[in-house]
């Protein structure tokens with residue numbers, strides 16, 4: 001039977017302050033995401049974009065540290081409902097961002113269908129901040145904490161349950177920029193992290209082998225949350241918070257190919273593509289190429 005992939009775009013930019021990341025879903029579609037997956041013999045349904053509203057349409061509380069909190073929460077509520085529907089239907093949810101705050105909605109919609117949802121957080125950052133530890137107030141730096149049940153209740157309560165994931169079911173890959181509070185939380189909760197140091201030292205093959213092993217017998221599904229800034233800015237320049245010294249294009253393909261072979265991933269999102277900061281849509285094109293590998297594309 002042909003597996004069905006349901007694509008959901010989320011033109012969200014409330015989670016940070018740079019403009020343009022709301023155009024990420026369009027840029028990824030223009031890079032032929034649907035055609036690419038269809039060529040791999042999947043049934044692909046593009047459900048269009050979630051209506052996240054305009055910046056000025058919601059009145060925000062001026063004393064709130066979390067920027068655009070109400071607007072971000074409302075958009076994520078809608079996304080969570082849509083994702084929930086696609087999982088119920090038996091389709092593979094593939095979410096196109098948008099800034100990384102959308103992982104709050106994605107995980108809210110996915111995690112209720114699993115006893116022990118695993119999460120691979122492919123990212124230069126930990127996104128483990130709360131209002132107390134965040135240096136910026138940007139919600140895109142908080143989604144993993146929120147999914148652990150930490151942070152503002154407006155966000156943790158989305159879909160009416162919390163936490164969405166357990167610390168022992170998370171693997172972070174590509175970290176090279178962590179705030180102090182995030183480092184403390186990682187140590188306190190014992191979250192598994194492959195920093196760039198481990199990737200250099202072990203090689204990506206070993207990193208993904210260990211990741212797959214780690215989830216064996218532990219997780220009943222695994223969500224891949226891929227922030228394009230996990231890659232080196234040379235390969236993925238169109239992101240709002242680039243950090244040099246990242247995962248290479250080749251290493252990323254290898255990672256996706258190994259995950260495809262292991263048939264581990266049950267939902268995925270590709271986030272932080274900002275066409276305004278990009279070079280000739282390069283970052284969106286890389287995202288689509290990685291999707292190809294994740295869904296089993298091979299040269300021969």
Ligand SMILES: NC(=[NH2+])NCCC[C@H](N)C(=O)O
Nearest residue numbers: 100125129136138140141241
């Ligand atoms: N999804 C991202 N690109 N997150 C970047 C977060 C940067 C920084 N740690 C912050 O909390 O503001």
Ligand SMILES: [Mn+2]
Nearest residue numbers: 124125227229
């Ligand atoms: Mn990041």
Ligand SMILES: [Mn+2]
Nearest residue numbers: 100123127227
């Ligand atoms: Mn991120």
